[in-house]
Each structure stands twice: as structure tokens, then as C-alpha cells.
Amino acid sequence: MYLTVVSSDDLCHLYDFEYRNKDWFERFVPPREPGYFFFDDFKEHVGEHLAEQKRMKLLMFVVYRDNEIIARVNITNIQQGVAEIDYRVCQRVAGQGLATQAVKSVLDLCRDKYGINRVNAITTDNNVASQSVLLKNDFEFSHRDKDAYVLNGQSVDFVFFQKALGTV
Template sequence: MIDDVHQLGAGIRLRPTVLADAASRAAALTRSRAYMKPWEPERPEFFYTEQGQRERVAGLLADREAGRVMPWVLADAEDRVVGGFDLNAIVLGPLRSATLGYWVDVEQAGRGLATAAVRRICEVARDELRLHRIEAGTMLDNAASQRVLAKCGFEQFGMAPRYLHINGEWRDHRLFQRILHDGPVTGAED
């Protein structure tokens, strides 16, 4: 199921990231650059190029092989990337946790795709990775992302002052978590 393609509706699929996504990711990120600017770190111009995204995706795939990251994309009917979703900092053992990050193309925003994708990723994290919890952070004024997390069962558990360097400044973040299960860890690979 981790490698499965999941239909989210309206011709949009959630699927694993592949290296061939580089050009399409670059186009979507460039198209959405102004829209996402308030919520993103400052990025060099290279980040928005096909080669920049090829290097980014190659790093994500290497981290996936090492068990540290699970990267997915939203893809439209033409298989163009219209969003990215990553479970980062995957830790097994007694913690069994990961951090969720995501973005959606400006042309697809407000259609419920982030909510559908986050719900599906939580299922995979619980059932396939056997994670206990997922956490996510949003800037204090990112109400849209906070709504996505609330709809997906995340609860705020704290606030982190000057948590990430976003759009040129250290920004405070609300911290959210979703407990996926309270079952035993036995039988889980570490």
C-alpha cells in the first residue's frame, strides 16, 4: 500500500514520488511560488528548476531507501504534479513517529485534496509503517492548513516560538499531532 496509487477524486491521485517528477514539480512550484511564499523558506532560484527538483527528489528517494522519509505527490489526470506530501524524520523503536509536511499547487487549492491526502497518509502510516503518531506544524496564521489538520484528527499540543525560518524570519508555529493507535509495538521492525 505504501507504493500504491490512491484515487482522491476529480482525476487526482496520491502516488509515490519518482525521479521523473522533477520537471513537473519544478513547474508546479514555480506556478505556486507567490501563493506559497508566506509559508515557505526562502529558496534559491535553482530550487525552482528541473535540475534543482531532480536533486531534491533524488535526496528524498535516498532518504526513503534509508527509511527516513516517505515522499508522495498529488498527480492530475495527465500525471502532472500538483502537490507534495512527505512523512519526514521517521523514527521507529518506542517512539514510532514522523513529521508531516505538504504543499498543494495554487491551481488545486481549496478543493479538499490536502485533507483527502493527509487522511490517506495517516492510514498508511498506521497500517503499513505501524507508526504511533504523526506531528505537523503550521505558522500561527495558516488557518487553511490548521483546518486540514483538524479535519484529519490532529490536535494542537503546543506552540514553538521561532520554530522555522520562513519567508525571511524565524516564525512561531502551532504544533499538532495525531495519535494513530495505542497498540503494542511488538513485531514491528526497528
């Protein structure tokens, strides 16, 4: 199992990861745009993100096991040492601590290699597993937006967290 920065070489594996786990992800997070799951649109979308990655506006990481992506972690909105984090783990490996481990590894890279000193995160109140990943990585609760989104017919709160990464 290994973590790597996303490149164009990962495109097919990344598409497979997103497509295979679409229903699983949509239990906990707002759905992707419908066009996201047409390969040509997906390729264009990821290509735009790869260009942003070259400009250090975002970073995309994936975790591979047996030539298959099983998790991804994105660092977005990088500005003046502050960024946001989001992550996904395929259903097959959920609950095994993989997200906690991947987030920790990416946070260490953010601090040590990319000069990021604070990371913010948003999850929903119904995504207890995501909140657990953040708390295990020493994120602190920041605030809550009540009834911020309707997900699968239910009103959910957005829950905000933050973490200071310190210095090397």
C-alpha cells in the same frame, strides 16, 4: 486523481509544481533555498530524498490530476514509529478539500503500510488553512513557539500539532 509515492519518473512534474506555485507557497511557509529552483540543483535535491526514501527515513507522495501534480505530502524524520508531516497544494485547487483528503490518505498508509504510529506537524499561526487540514484529520494542538520566524516581514508563531495513529 490519484496519490502515488514519488519516484524519479515524477521529477519534471514535481519541479513544475514547485516552480509554478513558488510565490503562493511563500505566502505561508519559509522560502526554499534559491538553488532549489535551478533544475540541476532540484534534481540533485530530490535524488538525495529518493535515496533517503529507499532507507525509509522519509516518504514523499504526490497527487496527480490530468498528468499534473496538484499536491504533495511528505513524511519526514521517520524514527521508531514517529514522523513529521508537511504538505502543499497548488493555488489553483486550494480550498477544495484536497489537502485534507491527501493527508488522510497518507496517514492511513503511514499506519497500515509503514508502521508509523504517531505524526507531528508544524504550521504557522497565519496559515489557518493548514491548521484546518490538521484539525479535520484529528490532530491535536501541542504547543506554540511565539514570534518564532519572520515571514514576509511579519513575525509569526510556529504552531505544533500531533496525532496518534493507533494500530491496524
